[in-house]
Amino acid sequence: MPLPYVLLSAAVSLDGYLDDTGPERLLLSSPADFDRVDEVRASVDAILVGAGTIRADNPRLLVNSAERRAARTRAGRSECPLKVTVTASGDLDPAANFWHTGGEKLVYTTDKGAERASGLLGSSADVVPLGPDLDWRDLLEHLHDVRGVGRLMVEGGGQVHTQLLRQGLADELQLVLAPLFVGDPAAPRLFGPGGYQGGRLRLCDTRRIEDVVLMRYEPTAPGAGPVPTAADRHWLRTACELAALCPPSDTAFSVGAVVVAADGTELARGHSREGADPVVHAEEAALAKTDPADPRLPGATVYSSLEPCARRASRPAPCAERILAAGVRRVVTAWREPDTFVAGADGTGVLRAGGAQVVVLPELEELAKAPNAHLLG
Numbered sequence: 001m002p003l004p005y006v007l008l009s010a011a012v013s014l015d016g017y018l019d020d021t022g023p024e025r026l027l028l029s030s031p032a033d034f035d036r037v038d039e040v041r042a043s044v045d046a047i048l049v050g051a052g053t054i055r056a057d058n059p060r061l062l063v064n065s066a067e068r069r070a071a072r073t074r075a076g077r078s079e080c081p082l083k084v085t086v087t088a089s090g091d092l093d094p095a096a097n098f099w100h101t102g103g104e105k106l107v108y109t110t111d112k113g114a115e116r117a118s119g120l121l122g123s124s125a126d127v128v129p130l131g132p133d134l135d136w137r138d139l140l141e142h143l144h145d146v147r148g149v150g151r152l153m154v155e156g157g158g159q160v161h162t163q164l165l166r167q168g169l170a171d172e173l174q175l176v177l178a179p180l181f182v183g184d185p186a187a188p189r190l191f192g193p194g195g196y197q198g199g200r201l202r203l204c205d206t207r208r209i210e211d212v213v214l215m216r217y218e219p220t221a222p223g224a225g226p227v228p229t230a231a232d233r234h235w236l237r238t239a240c241e242l243a244a245l246c247p248p249s250d251t252a253f254s255v256g257a258v259v260v261a262a263d264g265t266e267l268a269r270g271h272s273r274e275g276a277d278p279v280v281h282a283e284e285a286a287l288a289k290t291d292p293a294d295p296r297l298p299g300a301t302v303y304s305s306l307e308p309c310a311r312r313a314s315r316p317a318p319c320a321e322r323i324l325a326a327g328v329r330r331v332v333t334a335w336r337e338p339d340t341f342v343a344g345a346d347g348t349g350v351l352r353a354g355g356a357q358v359v360v361l362p363e364l365e366e367l368a369k370a371p372n373a374h375l376l377g
């Protein structure tokens, strides 16, 4: 199911704290950085904070620039993004600024929390119970499907950021490092203890903004099971984009593939008809660049814009078999093979019979098909 693009935004001290324990919100960003945050707010459909941040900061979470609000209105959007919070207790102060500024407000909670939140807030917000416990994926699906949110900015606090990152639901982290120390172990930290992705995140961008530094990171570690993560979507999109590099053909699909280790390290990438080989397939080209003895292959994921082939005339081994032979046991793809060249090709079936897991992301199917439009009639 498609989910919103989830952008985590936070500012931290040099010792990793989000705030101090004083009554006022600690300003970690510089003035120009707060303006950057305002620009990001103006670009999104919704902003989410945890109930802890509403209690601690009493935020308004508005687009502060009149020009940016006007630009949103001109584009047919609401002046300010939808404001969203999460609570299990339902214990929300009805006098908080959150409810009395900006446009629509939405509270995600549990069945139990909903009674309390609805009683306290009345008509100030839509209260949506998500069952006995709050599942983040359900929340994001609801935001996407019911509220039409394509891009979500999450402005903390630490509990919320930690859960979204650990559950593989964050597409991007925009982190600002501020040149000051908090030094109080009772203060809230950005990320709490627990299991995170192995390996390193990808550093996409850094920017000096007055005396703070903005770092943009993307999680890279593939998901571990049948449920796709934000990193899975990222890598599959990369595979789909690689297909644009294929020399054109009227007799074969244009496909891109990437092989990624469990810690998010890219092992190889390839595309159809790469180099001087007029018949090579994307997965075959990518796997040819890996070392068959690489101990990371059994834990790796192959991303392929089109389902790996099950039969082919041009070479003895189809890609589904090559993937199994390489020891890879997880494949993520956007598009099941149509009957255009091979009737009833079922690479997914071959892979599953060989013990590999195949995850299909239909939301990227159109992107995978785009360089093949001339073949699809």
Ligand SMILES: NC(=O)C1=CN([C@@H]2O[C@H](COP(=O)(O)OP(=O)(O)OC[C@H]3O[C@@H](n4cnc5c(N)ncnc54)[C@H](OP(=O)(O)O)[C@@H]3O)[C@@H](O)[C@H]2O)C=CC1
Residues within 6 Å of the ligand: 009, 010, 011, 012, 017, 018, 019, 020, 025, 026, 028, 049, 050, 051, 052, 053, 054, 056, 057, 086, 087, 088, 089, 090, 091, 109, 110, 133, 134, 155, 156, 157, 158, 159, 160, 161, 163, 188
């Ligand atoms: N420097 C920065 O960029 C930022 C700093 N901050 C700081 O962070 C601090 C607040 O962070 P923190 O204390 O971690 O609080 P959070 O804002 O992360 O909110 C935590 C609360 O959200 C609700 N919640 C979280 N996860 C779930 C779930 N899975 N199901 C249901 N409800 C859930 C709970 O509410 P309930 O208790 O009602 O059940 C929980 O207590 C403040 O001091 C604030 O100033 C915040 C944002 C940005």
Ligand SMILES: Nc1c(N[C@@H]2O[C@H](COP(=O)(O)O)[C@@H](O)[C@H]2O)[nH]c(=O)[nH]c1=O
Residues within 6 Å of the ligand: 009, 010, 011, 025, 026, 027, 028, 029, 034, 037, 049, 053, 054, 057, 058, 059, 060, 061, 062, 155, 156
């Ligand atoms: N302190 C801090 C942030 N805090 C965030 O800003 C929110 C308040 O925004 P507003 O309602 O516009 O005043 C607050 O609830 C929290 O999410 N953000 C940052 O980029 N940098 C900072 O240093």
